[in-house]
Amino acid sequence: MTAIHVTSEIGKLKKVLLHRPGRELLNLTPDTLERLLFDDIPFLKVAQEEHDAFAKILRDNGVEVVYLEDLMAETLAANPGLREQFLKQFIDEAGIKTEKYKKIVYDFLNSYDDNKELILKTMEGINVNELDSKLRNIENSLVDLVSDESNFIADPMPNLYFTRDPFGSIGNGVSLNRMYSVTRNRETIYAEYIFDHHPEYKGQVDKYFDRYNPFHIEGGDILNLNDHVLAIGISQRTQADAIEMIAKNLFSHKDAKIDTILAFNIPNSRAFMHLDTVFTQIDKDKFTVHPGIMGPLQVFEITADPDNSNEVLVKEMNDKLENILARYLGIPKVELIMCAGGDKIAAEREQWNDGSNTLCIAPGVIVVYERNDVTNALLKEKGLTVLEMPSAELSRGRGGPRCMSMPLVREEVEW
Template sequence: MEGKDKSSVLNVTSEIGKLKTVLLHRPGAEVENLTPELLERLLFDDIPYLKVAREEHDFFADTLRNNGVEVLYLEKLAAEALENKEVKTRFISQFIDEATVESEDLKAALTNYFYDFSNQDMVDKMMAGVRKEELAKYQRNSLYDQVNDFYPFLCDPMPNLYFTRDPFATIGNGITLNHMRTETRNRETIFAKYIFENHPRFKDANVPLWFNRNETTSLEGGDELILSKEVLAIGISQRTDSASIEKVCKKLFNMNSDFKTVLAFHIPTSRAFMHLDTVFTMVDYDKFTIHPEIEGPLTVYEITRDDSKPNGLNVKKQSIILEDILEKHLGRKVTLIRCGGGDRVHAAREQWSDGSNTLAIAPGEVVVYSRNHVTNKLLESYGIKLYVIPSSELSRGRGGPRCMSMPLYRENL
């Protein structure tokens, strides 16, 4: 592809460099397997209407393509990564284990069930979830099967998959393959694991792992923001542990990455502040859209390499306003654009529908949800070019354009 370095399959050294390749997941049948009783378990606040959600997502994908972005789909890459029969067998076994299927008879029945599908149909079915009636011939004889007979699914649906930002994150030429906070979402990372280990596009690229899914502490991609080629920001949040950030720092500093500083932002633990990128995204060299409550003073930990320390890290705690910490590390004056214009009512409403969660496709050019009209008008007044996408159904999952995308390749600034 024009403008890309053929020697590397991954390259993300900023939040705003021209986007060349992105990973998406088109919402599938998993969304239609949401029920009111399962919303809390599956981390949703509402049930999107799949037909319209797909139309909105297709508009999003076409917006990216029309601006020169190569769009890849998680479900397609996952299916293509399973061409080797041994890999497919291992994948099915691991998937069933991580779906917490305890009955050995049921494991065998599910294994046979999945093998009857083509690779693509199998991946789609795994993502959608397996209802009990789909294994109608299976005899529930074990104690486990009979005690759990009330539950409608043999394998839970995975409706959060269209938020591809979280299961892994591209940092430089490597990734964090994340261990996510909840069992519901941690299963999502299995697809990325097999893609990077087995897909022809990635398997021989020796992609560095800055974090691995077998860790016991949690890390999610929505908390990882790349401020510059040398500075990474990670949120200590509802979904990301401080211990995970230390693990990432050690890998980055010891594996010869170009990153010199990691800023750990301690943000409030709440649904509204779920990830760092729900309250704070970069839209231009010197401009950020933010939730007003993130301005500070914040507790920020500045982490650098220090081989004289027992753990090899120097951690400096600061109480500082957001503007000052950004200006210090970017070396320029910055402008903070408040979600909802700082108005208490507008900010609360548009924060709920991810007004601070934008996806930059180039410096000063961002994708936004149509429903956040107050914030969108404000962004335009600051000279930001907007690509507005419909969002009535996609937004019900509580994630914006950044949440729905995982950049794999950006041009360097």
């Protein structure tokens, strides 16, 4: 079996990557919420219970659940020399500038013997008070003290439980993303180490995009329609330039099967930050859609330029969304199911709480947030198997079941 294998949004899910929300959520404060992309502070204990319920639904349905923190700890355990390199890179990317502080933080982190504890600490963030005893003997550094907006010498990474975004599985490879925000860009370091050094992934995973590229793209915008067509959102998080770049990389890669990308231009707003907040596939011929995007949505087809491998051909599709999807999926008809049935207020409320953001674990079988009862009732009426998870606290981070999961292996779909 290949380490990564994802050629659809709906094929039976075999293996998925999650991150159980941890102490990083305890380091959110009212002043940092906006910068750290949260709308409120979740109650950690309940958020963890909800997340465990999510993992249980997946396991009960035959999915192997692996955790980011475990893969990363295994990566360090398998490569004893790597800890030093990882810590130095982590410290640099946390924005710690002076040699003195670098050394203090390095020693502090390196004192964690257990690899998993170390990884969880890097995720949690480091408050300057934790280093106090070590700082007592040195002068404070003006550079580090004035450049820090909070007491954190390394910021927490509270968005890590949205494992959908730092990389995206495409066929047997990945897009290792450069993120839109400073706070989330640090998250991709874990995927970089896992794909480069974890015994199961090293040398097995092609990279179609790299975190050091100049343009940003996030996994919530990347949807695998089938083994040769991707949909990618042009959104707050994903730039058109990044899509052209990944298109060229995919079209020229000898092992990648993707020959067409549909770029969905969606309005740039907090509520619609990624394509998957307004649009997910739930069955071979069914998608959930937020009615708010139907007017402004533009779809572009991107294909290889047969005359010039450095260029791509781009064409605007002037047709109804359901017709475009049916054509590229090669099926007669597609049904779009509107969030909350299209009622304006209910649709806006439920979309805000990720009513359109479903995780499909087999054709017609989806995991959803329980709170979106109007949309969920409609999905049941349409014949879907709807697996509901609790969501009072997790939803405060503005992401749903699809955002909280990264499929690593799915079965092929018989179209």
